Amino acid sequence: MxxxxxxxxxxxxxxxxxxxxxxxxxxxxxxxxxxxxAQSVLDRLEHFYRATKVQPYGVYAASIKAGEAMNESFERIGRALNVSADWIHFGPSSSANTYVLGNAFAGWLKAGDAIIVTNQDHEANTGAWRKLSKIGVEVREWRVDAQTGRLSLAALDALLDSKVRMVAAPHCSNIAGEINPVAEIAARARSVGAITVIDGVSYAPHGLPDLAALGADIYFFSTYKVYGPHQGVMAIRPSLAAELPNQGHFFNDTKPRYRLTPAGPDHAQIAASAGIVDYLEAVADLAGDKVEGAxxxxxxxxxxxxxxxxxxxxxxxxxxxxxxxxxxxxxxxxxxxxxxxxxxxxxxxxxxxxxxxxxxxxxxxxxxxxxxxxxxxxxxxxxxxxxxxxxxxxxxxxxxxxxxxxxxxx
Ligand SMILES: Cc1ncc(COP(=O)(O)O)c(C=O)c1O
Structure with missing residues (x-):
């Protein structure tokens, strides 16, 4: 070895x-x-439940601390993904998050628009979008090679045209394990005016990606597979998040973080997710000068x-x-x-x-x-x-x- x-x-x-x-x-x-x-996640979870298990973002000390602990996760998960905190949304799981996004896209797309989905994905990044056919959206399937299970960019090119408004693909399949070229997929989608939704669930455990470099508009993953608690993170380009119709309570329409995650937030687990970033920093320290990176x-x-x-x-x-x-x-x-x-x-x-x-x-x-x-x-x-x-x-x-x-x- x-x-x-x-x-x-x-x-x-x-x-x-x-x-x-x-x-x-x-x-x-x-x-x-x-x-x-990771121990760093468990420590934060235990601390939240012991010291700040109150309604966050209020006016008294424990509540202010609870809100600060949650904000730290938004900030630091964003930093680890090389995007600003306003990209970050926490929901109960990736499947629940795409289910909600599917409903949001039903109000954003119109009959006659086309979307591209793959048959390499976990159902969470394909079923939610395929259902859009019910409102007249044309669903095109980017198919894997029947022998290898791999996706080719040439096959994607054959499906792209100006009708396509969204391309959904996995960064890494949870079966085929292949690391797909997300930057190329996103660039191709952009060239026809389409957005990209990338399932990073099977990729993120192997190192959080640099989302600015990838260029996807939505990138989601599940923190319970990334050494953290049972939550789903969606990083959504803020300008796109603002365009998507509100899925939360009507009076929260002006609050960006409440619009696409209608489930009440799990305060403790959101706060504990900063422990994932503690862990990544510890990994970088352990690697020392054996690896390079900005x-x-x-x-x-x-x-x-x-x-x-x-x-x-x-x-x-x-x-x-x-x-x-x-x-x-x-x-x-x-x-x-x-x-x-x-x-x-x-x-x-x-x-x-x-x-x-x-x-x-x-x-x-x-x-x-x-x-x-x-x-x-x-x-x-x-x-x-x-x-x-x-x-x-x-x-x-x-x-x-x-x-x-x-x-x-x-
Ligand atoms: C590649 C991939 N995408 C999505 C999911 C769904 O994630 P969640 O369990 O958070 O809904 C999984 C779960 O196994 C997965 O492996």
Whole structure:
């Protein structure tokens, strides 16, 4: 394995789960379903519940502190994404957030407009938009290659014209793992006057992106997969957010942060999300001068990606050599996140159950990307085996996984 920029022991000391007695010997390969929570997040959550669990943004000291703790999250999550705080909206989950956005777009688009959706996405970034056909919006499908599960820009180009007002695509598929070229997708959409909605749920755990560089108009992710609490973040270009019709109470129409998240905010979890940024800064510190980047967030991103590429290399080498294994998405670790799905003769969940006996925590199924599985010829009920890890996974856990796969795969 090539040199790791991050010392696994020091990283793992930042997560209570790795010290939890009941989890000893259990190697976690289900991170794409939800990551372990950083101590910095738990500390903020506990502090909020203990010291400031009152109505925020009021006139008394505890209330003012609660509001300040929430504002800190808006500011610092924005900074980590290289956008201003007014881009940031917190809702209950990414699926709930896109559901609300779908309703907002129903009032923003008109019959005869076209939108582009993919069949690579998790249902959260496609079902909500496909429903717009009910109001006469033309839905065009950007389809994956049936063999590899990959999206090509040439296929997107063939769908774009001046009728298209929105392109929805994943930064990274939760099955194919491929890192899609968001900056190119957004530039192409812009060239015909369309906005871009990017699902970053499967990308953000591998380093928060620089949204100014990507150029997407909406970028969303789920903080419970990024070492944080169970929330969904939507970064929305403020000028677009202002154009979208209000989805909240009518008297909140003039409050930008209340218009697109009608669920009452989870104050404590919003405040705790600043702990994600604390964690990213700690990762940048741990990496020291082993990585480059303009700020701690770009350095954390570079360190996390380099770490994951080094860890994924032996696993992909092993999987590539197994004739009974079909890897969905690219097999080059540099082109993908370490969310590695494989199609096997047996159903994914059956093999996952056997891996559990080797102390491997993994899952099988379609993971709500049913359309993608169908597109690459896999029955969603049969499903794939998904092995998903992140930068805190240790080389020893990768070895444990390879040994378990060696014992259980044909
Ligand atoms: C790629 C992707 N998009 C969207 C979602 C939905 O996120 P949430 O659970 O926050 O609704 C998931 C959840 O697994 C996902 O993997």
């Amino acid at each position: 090539t040199a790791l920029p991050l010392d696994p022991a020091r990283l793992r000391a930042l997560f209570p789960a790795f010290a939890e007695p009941s989890l000893q010997g259990q190697a976690f390969f289900e991170n794409a379903g939800g990551s372990y929570t 700020d701690p967030y770009r350095r954390a991103h570079a360190a996390m990606r380099a770490q994951e590429i080094a860890l994924a290399t032996p696993l992909l080498d092993f999987l590539r050599k197994k004739n009974s294994v079909r890897i969905i998405g690219p097999d080059d670790p540099a082109e993908r996140a370490p969310t590695i799905s494989v199609a096997l003769d047996e159903p994914g969940a059956v093999v996952a159950a056997r891996l559990a006996k080797h102390g491997i925590m993994a899952g099988g199924g379609h993971f709500y990307a049913q359309r993608l599985l169908e597109a690459v010829g896999i029955d969603p009920d049969h499903g794939v085996l998904r092995l998903s890890f992140v930068h805190y996974t240790s080389p020893a856990e990768i070895e444990q996984l390879i040994a378990a796969l060696n014992a259980e795969l044909k």
